Amino acid sequence: MLNEEIIQDLVSRAIAARQRAYVPYSNFAVGAALFTESGQIYTGCNIENASYGMTVCAERVAILKAVSEGETEFALLVVATEIGASPCGACRQVMVEFAPEMPVMIVDLAGNITTRSAAQLLPLAFLPRHLQEAARP
Numbered sequence: 678m679l680n681e682e683i684i685q686d687l688v689s690r691a692i693a694a695r696q697r698a699y700v701p702y703s704n705f706a707v708g709a710a711l712f713t714e715s716g717q718i719y720t721g722c723n724i725e726n727a728s729y730g731m732t733v734c735a736e737r738v739a740i741l742k743a744v745s746e747g748e749t750e751f752a753l754l755v756v757a758t759e760i761g762a763s764p765c766g767a768c769r770q771v772m773v774e775f776a777p778e779m780p781v782m783i784v785d786l787a788g789n790i791t792t793r794s795a796a797q798l799l800p801l802a803f804l805p806r807h808l809q810e811a812a813r814p
């Protein structure tokens with residue numbers, strides 16, 4: 678399903694999503710593009726709030742949009758910032774919930790790309806199986 682053309686398209690969409698970032702406080706625009714196993718694309722941008730803690734990151738916007746549409750199997754996430762910033766810990770936790778093996782491509786505007794799986798980004802993650810194991814009699 679994933680080929681070079683789709684990956685390039687996702688990179689473009691993640692970069693384009695930055696334009697929709699609502700970032701009056703940090704002025705730090707982040708864009709994300711999520712490709713599902715079913716072939717759908719969900720984009721996200723960071724959305725800040727005057728109550729700063731209510732801010733939602735671009736990665737989580739994309740993932741939550743997908744999950745709210747019934748999609749929970751993810752093939753690739755592209756995250757775009759000007760400088761190739763790495764996803765925050767909260768977003769990593771949300772990534773591993775659904776797709777620990779998913780590659781996460783971290784891109785900058787100069788065309789540099791760093792790729793790691795969600796599990797690599799969050800070693801020793803707290804996972805759904807821990808809750809299941811604890812619930813056993």
Ligand code: THU
Pocket residue numbers: 700703705707722723724725732733734735736763764765768
């Ligand atoms: N941000 C993201 O959108 N994704 C991340 O993984 C890191 C941080 C946003 C949150 C806030 O709007 C701005 O970047 C500065 O922290």
